[in-house]
Amino acid sequence: MKIATLVVDDEPIARHAVVRLLREDPDIVLGGEYGDGASAAQAIREQSPDLVFLDIQMPAMTGMDVVATIGAARMPATVFVTAYEQYAVRAFEANAVDYLVKPFSRDRFAETLRRAKARLGPGGVSGAAAGSIQQVLDALRRREGYLDxxxxxxxxxxxxxxxxxxxxxxxxxxxxxxxxxxxxxxxxxxxxxxxxxxxxxxxxxxxxxxxxxxxxxxxxxxxxxxxxxxxxxxxxxxxxxxxxxxxxxxxxxxxx
CATH class of the missing domain: 2.40.50.1020 (LytTr DNA-binding domain)
Structure with missing residues (x-):
């Protein structure tokens, strides 16, 4: 099973670390890497990937903004990437959404990718359910405050x-x-x-x-x-x- 994958992170070092590990997996077909939310949203619309690694904390257009632009129901299987915010981690865990905390180890990355593959494989749920993604985003937004x-x-x-x-x-x-x-x-x-x-x-x-x-x-x-x-x-x-x-x-x- 080939998995079309995008990587989105405004930090080049973190983005390249994910890309490097993905390239070691023969099942992954890397569709591109992006350093901003606007480019990522456009790529998701145009390519319809199977999987996306999406940084939450990006300037101008955050990972949450990307999901809002695409729509939770239309998002591919998503692994959220975050720096260290424990509130975010609890939100991910409560809703069974895959996530990575930077910096992450090779073993932690491998476990996250294994879970993502299981969701995409036969009998699995295609990505985190839209409702789970929406619940995570709602929790994070409540933490952030109101929209500007x-x-x-x-x-x-x-x-x-x-x-x-x-x-x-x-x-x-x-x-x-x-x-x-x-x-x-x-x-x-x-x-x-x-x-x-x-x-x-x-x-x-x-x-x-x-x-x-x-x-x-x-x-x-x-x-x-x-x-x-x-x-x-x-x-x-x-x-x-x-x-x-x-x-x-x-x-x-x-x-x-």
Whole structure:
């Protein structure tokens, strides 16, 4: 069984160590090595590898951002690589996701690769289940705090949107539409998952399919049957569910 594999790490020494060990295994077909998250996300989309060794702590676009860009359900079998963060290690262990702590020994690497092969082989689970990967990422995000930027795909590249520039967010099945003043970006993530990563002091869910940036609200007007209409500073009007009004009004009053 040949296993198409990518290696992603911004530290050349660590990346080359993984590559060197992989090249000793005749089952591994190395598809490339990458030093940044944006290049890695593009390579995963284009090559659809079987396995990826993915560094968590990278500048600009982290390993978590790569997964968010691809979508946990679409990720290949993944071995997360981390420096020493024990919180991260506990999250990996709790969800049975393969990981390596840098610096790692040859024996530890061999054991990790053996487990990855077992997942990919006949009767195994193809990669860590998407739910397990998502649970790990959720745990790490809670540790990190709220988002400052959201990675979005534009043509063949990944860029970042400052959360302050978001006017509102619309749910569309397993995709969210991020509405800015002059354009809309689609991100493969559920509304619930994204909402958990946004600062609740600045973002409010006014409807089951809409989240707004409270700082971009221009006015609120009563509608009918207990509903209200929220007008954003772009002129966009959004209906607010009556079940969300109390929480939203509380947010607005704290900003007065």
């Amino acid at each position: 930027r959201v990675p979005v795909r534009i043509d063949e590249r990944v860029t970042f949107v400052d959360v302050d520039d978001i006017v509102w967010i619309k749910a569309n099945r397993n995709i969210v539409e991020i509405h800015l003043a002059e354009r809309v970006h689609e991100v493969r993530e559920t509304m619930t998952s994204l909402a958990e990563r946004l600062d609740p002091r600045h973002f409010a869910r006014v409807h089951r399919s809409a989240i707004i940036n409270v700082r971009r609200v221009q006015s609120i007007h009563p509608w009918f049957n207990g509903h209200h209409v929220v007008t954003m500073d772009t002129g966009q009007k959004l209906r607010m569910s009556r079940y969300q009004q109390e929480a939203f009004m509380r947010l607005v009053s704290t900003r007065s």
